[in-house]
Amino acid sequence: MGNSIHEQAMASIFEHMTADGRREALFGDGPERALDSYRRFSTDRAKPCVIVEFPLLGEPSYDVLSGNYQPGLRPGDRLADDGQTTAQAAIDWATAWPGKTPIALQFELDEAGGPQQRPGIHCRHRGQIDVAEAFYEAIGEAWRAPLYRAVAERMPREWVCEYAAVFPGRAGKVTRMELRLEGEARNLAADDPSYMRDCFEAIGFQAYDQAMLDTISELAGMRPVHSLQFDIMEDGTLGETFSLASFLESEGAATRAAFADDGSASRMCSFYEHLGIADGRWHLIEGAPLAKKGAQMSEQGIKRVIILLLPCCTKAKWRGAQLLPGKFYLTANAIVG
Numbered sequence: 554m555g556n557s558i559h560e561q562a563m564a565s566i567f568e569h570m571t572a573d574g575r576r577e578a579l580f581g582d583g584p585e586r587a588l589d590s591y592r593r594f595s596t597d598r599a600k601p602c603v604i605v606e607f608p609l610l611g612e613p614s615y616d617v618l619s620g621n622y623q624p625g626l627r628p629g630d631r632l633a634d635d636g637q638t639t640a641q642a643a644i645d646w647a648t649a650w651p652g653k654t655p656i657a658l659q660f661e662l663d664e665a666g667g668p669q670q671r672p673g674i675h676c677r678h679r680g681q682i683d684v685a686e687a688f689y690e691a692i693g694e695a696w697r698a699p700l701y702r703a704v705a706e707r708m709p710r711e712w713v714c715e716y717a718a719v720f721p722g723r724a725g726k727v728t729r730m731e732l733r734l735e736g737e738a739r740n741l742a743a744d745d746p747s748y749m750r751d752c753f754e755a756i757g758f759q760a761y762d763q764a765m766l767d768t769i770s771e772l773a774g775m776r777p778v779h780s781l782q783f784d785i786m787e788d789g790t791l792g793e794t795f796s797l798a799s800f801l802e803s804e805g806a807a808t809r810a811a812f813a814d815d816g817s818a819s820r821m822c823s824f825y826e827h828l829g830i831a832d833g834r835w836h837l838i839e840g841a842p843l844a845k846k847g848a849q850m851s852e853q854g855i856k857r858v859i860i861l862l863l864p865c866c867t868k869a870k871w872r873g874a875q876l877l878p879g880k881f882y883l884t885a886n887a888i889v890g
Contacts (some may be wrong), residue, residue, distance in 0.1 A: 562887035580615030593634035594619040602886035604745040609831035620659030646691030685717035707756045711738035728785040735778045743774035760793035760875040779808035796870040803863035812839040820866040830879040859888040
């Protein structure tokens with residue numbers, strides 16, 4: 554694959570991301586792991602965007618999700634890392650799927666997992682439960698499909714089931730379900746904490762208390778779109794972990810505006826500080842967003858290059874109704890054409 558223009562562009566993004574004190578304060582490591590994930594989950598034709606996840610409290614570190622390819626994956630595309638057999642099986646299945654809507658895949662590497670870890674795999678099925686079932690079958694995890702469907706059918710009608718995921722490199726055999734909270738559902742959650750209580754009771758999620766319900770209601774009111782994450786255990790019950798991710802503005806002038814005093818990123822991170830799940834390090838993120846256009850000569854002539862590093866979302870997470878350190882997500886992408 555070589556040191557392509559696209560790879561050079563992504564490398565420059567990750568170098569910028571970890572510059573100006575951000576490496577030490579936010580990430581605890583340099584850009585190498587992010588670039589390595591990009592390389593491993595690239596194909597000759599399709600290149601992934603990369604989402605970098607890091608905590609807002611505690612020891613600096615980061616995890617990496619690579620996926621949502623540009624251009625989209627096609628039959629025959631092979632990952633650069635030929636040892637990723639399960640990930641490759643997911644790609645082979647997704648590119649052969651007969652549905653009209655392309656299936657988005659993301660591959661997640663945890664810092665603690667080491668270089669040989671098996672990645673977590675996220676499949677965006679956009680509410681099509683049959684797609685989620687086929688995904689689990691394609692990667693050799695068919696036993697998860699009925700568990701996923703059973704939980705999906707218990708979910709409130711106004712929650713949009715969005716992602717199915719599996720983490721073969723982690724301990725346990727958790728099946729991840731992610732849902733979109735927006736529109737009517739978001740308004741209901743923001744207006745009255747009892748809405749989420751009633752939803753939790755209906756779906757069999759027991760690991761909550763009133764303080765957690767109140768915080769979820771406050772968070773729901775702060776942004777128009779959120780995602781909810783649940784873990785389905787081997788016996789079909791819901792685990793004690795729950796996450797709520799809140800999406801931020803990340804287009805055009807809003808990239809920097811998100812960090813103004815009344816911007817979405819500042820408001821969310823300040824609230825996290827109030828909750829005790831963030832410290833002041835988040836202020837350093839303000840210098841990270843990047844949106845630049847340029848051009849570079851190639852064998853095919855001059856190529857237009859756009860490099861982007863944009864705020865994606867924040868995430869609050871509870872385990873046994875106890876808040877854990879908050880997270881921030883940045884999305885890195887390069888467009889070459």
